[in-house]
Amino acid sequence: MIEAEGLARRYRKGPVVVEALKGVTFGIRKGEFVAIMGRSGSGKSTLLNILGLLDRPDSGSYRLQGVDLSRADDDEVSAARNRTIGFVFQQFHLLERVSALRNVMLPLLYSEENADAGAARAERALQTVELSHRAQHVPSELSGGEQQRVAIARALINDPALILADEPTGNLDAESSAGILDILRRLADAGRTIVLVTHDRDVAARADRLLVLEDGRITADDTIPSSSRRRPADVV
Amino acid sequence: MTRSHRITLDVLASLPAHKQRSILMMLGVAVGVAVLSAVIVISQGTEERIMGLVARHGLDMLMVRSGGEVQVFAPTADRGLTVLLEGDARAIEAEIPNVTMVSVVQNQRDITVVYEDRSVTTRAFGVEPDWMEIRRRDMAEGEFVSETDMAAMSRVVTLGYKVAQVLFPEGGAVGRTVRVANDPYVVKGVFTEMGVNAGGDDWDDRIVVPFTTSSRRLFNRPYLEQLVIRTADARQMADTAARVRALLRVRHSIAAGEEDDFFVREPEDVENAALDTSSTLSLLSLAIAIVALVAGGLVIMNVMLAAVSQRRHEIGLRRALGARASDIQRQFLLESLLVALAGGLVGVVAGIAIASGLAAAEIVDGRVTWVPFVVALVACTVIGLVFGVYPARKAAAVEPATTLRQQTA
Numbered sequence: 001m002i003e004a005e006g007l008a009r010r011y012r013k014g015p016v017v018v019e020a021l022k023g024v025t026f027g028i029r030k031g032e033f034v035a036i037m038g039r040s041g042s043g044k045s046t047l048l049n050i051l052g053l054l055d056r057p058d059s060g061s062y063r064l065q066g067v068d069l070s071r072a073d074d075d076e077v078s079a080a081r082n083r084t085i086g087f088v089f090q091q092f093h094l095l096e097r098v099s100a101l102r103n104v105m106l107p108l109l110y111s112e113e114n115a116d117a118g119a120a121r122a123e124r125a126l127q128t129v130e131l132s133h134r135a136q137h138v139p140s141e142l143s144g145g146e147q148q149r150v151a152i153a154r155a156l157i158n159d160p161a162l163i164l165a166d167e168p169t170g171n172l173d174a175e176s177s178a179g180i181l182d183i184l185r186r187l188a189d190a191g192r193t194i195v196l197v198t199h200d201r202d203v204a205a206r207a208d209r210l211l212v213l214e215d216g217r218i219t220a221d222d223t224i225p226s227s228s229r230r231r232p233a234d235v236v
Numbered sequence: 237m238t239r240s241h242r243i244t245l246d247v248l249a250s251l252p253a254h255k256q257r258s259i260l261m262m263l264g265v266a267v268g269v270a271v272l273s274a275v276i277v278i279s280q281g282t283e284e285r286i287m288g289l290v291a292r293h294g295l296d297m298l299m300v301r302s303g304g305e306v307q308v309f310a311p312t313a314d315r316g317l318t319v320l321l322e323g324d325a326r327a328i329e330a331e332i333p334n335v336t337m338v339s340v341v342q343n344q345r346d347i348t349v350v351y352e353d354r355s356v357t358t359r360a361f362g363v364e365p366d367w368m369e370i371r372r373r374d375m376a377e378g379e380f381v382s383e384t385d386m387a388a389m390s391r392v393v394t395l396g397y398k399v400a401q402v403l404f405p406e407g408g409a410v411g412r413t414v415r416v417a418n419d420p421y422v423v424k425g426v427f428t429e430m431g432v433n434a435g436g437d438d439w440d441d442r443i444v445v446p447f448t449t450s451s452r453r454l455f456n457r458p459y460l461e462q463l464v465i466r467t468a469d470a471r472q473m474a475d476t477a478a479r480v481r482a483l484l485r486v487r488h489s490i491a492a493g494e495e496d497d498f499f500v501r502e503p504e505d506v507e508n509a510a511l512d513t514s515s516t517l518s519l520l521s522l523a524i525a526i527v528a529l530v531a532g533g534l535v536i537m538n539v540m541l542a543a544v545s546q547r548r549h550e551i552g553l554r555r556a557l558g559a560r561a562s563d564i565q566r567q568f569l570l571e572s573l574l575v576a577l578a579g580g581l582v583g584v585v586a587g588i589a590i591a592s593g594l595a596a597a598e599i600v601d602g603r604v605t606w607v608p609f610v611v612a613l614v615a616c617t618v619i620g621l622v623f624g625v626y627p628a629r630k631a632a633a634v635e636p637a638t639t640l641r642q643q644t645a
Contacts, residue, residue, distance in 0.1 A: 054556060054637040075560050093553040096254040109242050110558035154557075166640075214373020214538060 001161065001193050002028040002051070006060035009046050020046035022216035023060065026194065033188035035204035036197045038213035045215065048197050050163050053081045065161055082110050086155025090167035092147045094139045100126065101135040104153045111158060125153035129183055145176030152183060163187065163195040169203055181206045243563060247570045257539055258276060262579035264535025265616055269583025270590065272525040273608040277591035279518045281601030290470050291372055298465040298477055299501045300484070317496045318459035319488055324357050328483060334476045339367035341462035342450045349443060350415040351403040358399055359442045360416070362450020370466040378410035378425025381446040385424075389448040393421040397429040398440035413429065417454060455492045506578045529615055532579070533623035536572055540627035544568065544634070551631055552639030565632035572624025573617065580616030584608055
């Protein structure tokens with residue numbers, strides 16, 4: 001699904017040149033639930049941007065579903081993002097004065113094929129995150145956890161190959177966090193490929209595999225024991 | 237539904253969400269369009285009034301009489317001078333730019349017209365088809381002489397109002413055959429009643445035949461009594477008259493220092509002052525309107541730029557979800573355009589209302605046609621696009637990577 005080889009990226013921050021990634025290599029298979037952990041400054045946001053086709057590496061290669069898009073034009077990359085990646089952000093990023101249903105339908109606006117019956121697909125997505133009863137509410141009427149669930153439904157609507165979650169529980173309380181992670185776990189168990197970026201060890205523990213990023217390099221790549229993938233409270 | 241279709245609908249649906257911003261931009265455009273519309277209504281009203289004056293006083297018509305200035309004071313005497321010819325008319329038409337139409341005029345009095353047992357003796361005219369338009373005459377019945385009549389030298393005649401009354405007291409003149417100087421002529425039409433003019437001529441006591449008929453049959457001579465000339469721009473009358481005079485002097489081989497063998501009569505120039513000031517006023521108002529429109533455009537541009545900055549998270553999100561840079565640009569440009577159109581609609585209605593109100597109070601002239609609507613539509617489309625392009629490009633250039641992550645330490 002994902003093949004990253006020798007990814008390197010530097011950018012200018014004022015007078016200084018920062019080497020955010022110094023040669024990152026790893027692979028992710030279809031259906032894996034991978035957590036990428038690192039402190040701020042570790043390069044995880046840069047890596048996330050590259051994985052999400054929001055940025056290109058300076059050197060090395062990134063292949064998503066076997067395709068390297070580093071030399072593709074903006075139109076092609078945008079289409080690939082729309083088709084293959086579902087984003088979940090820390091700040092949710094829902095459109096303010098728009099209903100949950102229409103928020104979920106937003107990716108359809110930019111889809112290649114005629115997105116008729118979009119509302120039906122959106123309703124199914126909302127069912128998956130158990131939020132059908134709130135479909136007509138706008139974000140200001142929804143709790144943090146509910147908003148993030150809408151975001152997940154939005155990420156699912158085009159049936160993407162990859163879900164990319166960036167600190168999805170960062171703005172949520174403990175109870176809502178757990179709920180969101182449950183949903184992600186459920187999606188992973190059903191076969192979705194999920195990459196979750198976080199700085200929180202407890203959050204990372206819900207995944208199948210953990211990559212640790214330090215100072216632009218991967219310093220650990222371990223499978224997480226299945227006992228810790230369930231909620232802490234469920235462990236007997 | 238195509239992609240651009242969907243994006244358009246999405247923009248329409250989300251415009252109400254940005255009410256405050258949209259209204260501000262709308263107002264900016266509305267003011268400019270209102271000024272422009274009012275200027276147009278007032279200009280068209282002024283134009284209409286001036287056209288009316290020009291027509292009523294014949295301000296756009298020049299007349300050339302054969303014979304020099306001396307002859308002017310003997311209007312009813314036949315002039316024996318043979319210098320004015322058809323070629324003069326064609327030359328004036330062809331060579332003088334401000335001239336749009338010329339008609340030759342032959343006339344002679346003491347022509348008898350007979351129908352059954354009734355007869356009149358009247359003045360007969362031979363003219364070309366353009367004569368009716370140049371002199372702004374109307375037919376009460378039937379038609380005027382045509383090019384076909386000219387080509388065929390047809391024996392057709394149009395009757396003055398009084399002549400028709402005497403010969404056909406019960407009406408029905410058109411189509412009947414009368415005898416003009418003992419030859420049969422078919423009545424083609426009857427003029428409307430016109431009365432007696434300032435010089436004492438009775439317009440209703442005359443008949444008119446085609447010039448080819450009068451020169452070859454009725455009068456049997458080629459030389460003319462008059463030329464009547466219509467000009468495009470009444471303001472250039474003095475210049476046009478001078479050119480006609482110069483042209484005729486050359487054609488008639490009049491040496492320098494010799495008197496003209498013709499007389500060029502210009503219309504009264506009473507209203508010329510009014511014509512001049514009105515055009516200056518129009519230009520000034522138009523300039524003001526354009527400035528107001530540009531100001532409206534600047535309002536749009538600045539409000540949109542602020543909006544782009546405010547909405548960078550939204551832009552970043554849409555890009556992350558698969559929007560192309562061109563989709564974002566289209567979205568923002570469409571927003572500018574729609575707001576400009578809405579503002580234009582408000583503006584054109586307001587501008588027309590204000591100008592009409594002022595016209596009703598007789599403070600200015602006013603005439604409402606389709607022109608301000610079309611101009612307003614074009615103006616606000618152009619404004620929306622031109623002043624929306626820069627913010628739209630800035631929106632398209634927003635990098636999603638930098639806007640989506642909250643910088644947490």
